[in-house]
Amino acid sequence: MKKILKNKILVLTILSLGFFSTSCEDDTETFTATPADPITLSELPITIIELDASNPGNPAVTFNWNEADFGQPASENYSVVLSSDEAFTNPIIATSVVGTTSATLSVNELNSSSGAAGLAPFEFSTLYARIVTSIGTQNGIPVNSNTINFEVQPYFNYVFEDFYLVGNGTSANWENNNNNPPLFRDAENNNLYTYTGFFTKGGGGTDDGRFKILEVRGQWQPQWGIPAPEGSDAIEASGEIAGNPETQDNDPGRFGVLADGFYTFTINFSSDLYSLTPYNTAGATDFTSMTLQGTALGSDTAFTQSSFDTHLWYITSVNLQPGDLQIATNAGTTWAGSTSFSGVATEGGESIPVIVQDDYEVWFSDLTGDYIMIPLNL
Structure with a gap:
C-alpha cells in the first residue's frame, strides 16, 4: 500500500510539474490593428438636391463607399461628415453606421444637417461630404475618405433655443404661460442670453423678487436656476446655473433681486454661469409708442x-x-x-x-x- 501510494504521489507530482510548466509559457496572441487606407466615397448620381418640407421622411441622399481594412477582423465605424467648406471648418456628423458601407439621409435629416452646417435656407449652396472611418467603441485610428460635394437647397430649420422669465420678480409672476418675457439671444453667440429690464422685490421677503428661466411657455420643465435648492437659495449677484432635467432631477433654486429696480440678467449656457447687475436708466427716453x-x-x-x-x-x-x-x-x-x-x-x-x-x-x-x-x- 505504501508503494502504491508513493507511485500515485510521483505521478501527480509529474503531472503537476507539467501543468505548471505549460501554464508558465506565454501563449498570448497579440492583435494589432493598423490604420486603414483611406476608403473611397462614391460620387453621387444626383448633385443638385432641392429639399421639400412637405415630405420630411422621404430619402434625400444615399452615400456609398468601400469597406475599410484595419488589418484585423473587427466592426468598422463610419461617420458621414458634412461641412459648408472644403476645409471642414465646422464639421457636422450627419449620421454614423457600423459594419455597413452605405448610409441614407432623409429629407429632414439632410435639411437639419445643412442648417447646422450653416447653409442658408431657400437657396442653393455647396455642401461637402466625407466619411470618417474608425474602429472600436472609442472610435480609434480615424481615417478620412476623399471629399465629394453637391448642391443643396434646404428649407428653413429654426435651430435656436428660446428662454422665458417666470417668477414673482417678473411680470409673469409664478405662472408659466402668462406672456412671459423672453431673454434676448446674442446674435453671435447662441449660448449667451441677456435681459435688461425691471424686476420687483414685491413684499420684500426672502421669497420675493425671485425668478427662474423656462424653455417652453406652459411647461415647468425644462427650467433653470441655481444649484442650491429652494429654501437654501440665497440671493447672489452671480454664480453657477443648474437645470432640471439638464443637470439634475430635482428643480433648481431661484435667482433673485434685493430691491425694486432695473437689472441686466446674463446667462451663458456654455460656461453655465449667470450674473445680475443693476442697470442705470438715467437719461433713458420714455417713448409712448x-x-x-x-x-x-x-x-x-x-x-x-x-x-x-x-x-x-x-x-x-x-x-x-x-x-x-x-x-x-x-x-x-x-x-x-x-x-x-x-x-x-x-x-x-x-x-x-x-x-x-x-x-x-x-x-x-x-x-x-x-x-x-x-x-x-x-
Missing part, C-alpha cells in the same frame, strides 16, 4: 407697451414675409439691426432681415436696443 414697419409687413403694426416695464415692447403675433423691418418711435426715429431673429437695434441702423415667412412674436427693449423675433410655427 413703437411701430413695426418695413417690406416684410403687409401694413405697419403697433407694439404693445408693457405695463410692468414701460421700456419693454411686444407684439404677440404678426405675419412676416421675407423682407426687411424697422422699428419706428413716436419721436420720429427708426431703430434696426442687421441680424435675423435676434440682435441689437440702433437708431438709424440697418434693416432687420426676415428670411422666412411665418407668424412671429416680436419683443424690443428701448433701453438696450435688444430685439428678438420668435417664429410661432417653425
Whole structure:
C-alpha cells in the first residue's frame, strides 16, 4: 500500500510539474490593428438636391463607399461628415453606421444637417461630404475618405433655443404661460442670453423678487436656476446655473433681486454661469409708442407697451414675409439691426432681415436696443 501510494504521489507530482510548466509559457496572441487606407466615397448620381418640407421622411441622399481594412477582423465605424467648406471648418456628423458601407439621409435629416452646417435656407449652396472611418467603441485610428460635394437647397430649420422669465420678480409672476418675457439671444453667440429690464422685490421677503428661466411657455420643465435648492437659495449677484432635467432631477433654486429696480440678467449656457447687475436708466427716453414697419409687413403694426416695464415692447403675433423691418418711435426715429431673429437695434441702423415667412412674436427693449423675433410655427 505504501508503494502504491508513493507511485500515485510521483505521478501527480509529474503531472503537476507539467501543468505548471505549460501554464508558465506565454501563449498570448497579440492583435494589432493598423490604420486603414483611406476608403473611397462614391460620387453621387444626383448633385443638385432641392429639399421639400412637405415630405420630411422621404430619402434625400444615399452615400456609398468601400469597406475599410484595419488589418484585423473587427466592426468598422463610419461617420458621414458634412461641412459648408472644403476645409471642414465646422464639421457636422450627419449620421454614423457600423459594419455597413452605405448610409441614407432623409429629407429632414439632410435639411437639419445643412442648417447646422450653416447653409442658408431657400437657396442653393455647396455642401461637402466625407466619411470618417474608425474602429472600436472609442472610435480609434480615424481615417478620412476623399471629399465629394453637391448642391443643396434646404428649407428653413429654426435651430435656436428660446428662454422665458417666470417668477414673482417678473411680470409673469409664478405662472408659466402668462406672456412671459423672453431673454434676448446674442446674435453671435447662441449660448449667451441677456435681459435688461425691471424686476420687483414685491413684499420684500426672502421669497420675493425671485425668478427662474423656462424653455417652453406652459411647461415647468425644462427650467433653470441655481444649484442650491429652494429654501437654501440665497440671493447672489452671480454664480453657477443648474437645470432640471439638464443637470439634475430635482428643480433648481431661484435667482433673485434685493430691491425694486432695473437689472441686466446674463446667462451663458456654455460656461453655465449667470450674473445680475443693476442697470442705470438715467437719461433713458420714455417713448409712448413703437411701430413695426418695413417690406416684410403687409401694413405697419403697433407694439404693445408693457405695463410692468414701460421700456419693454411686444407684439404677440404678426405675419412676416421675407423682407426687411424697422422699428419706428413716436419721436420720429427708426431703430434696426442687421441680424435675423435676434440682435441689437440702433437708431438709424440697418434693416432687420426676415428670411422666412411665418407668424412671429416680436419683443424690443428701448433701453438696450435688444430685439428678438420668435417664429410661432417653425
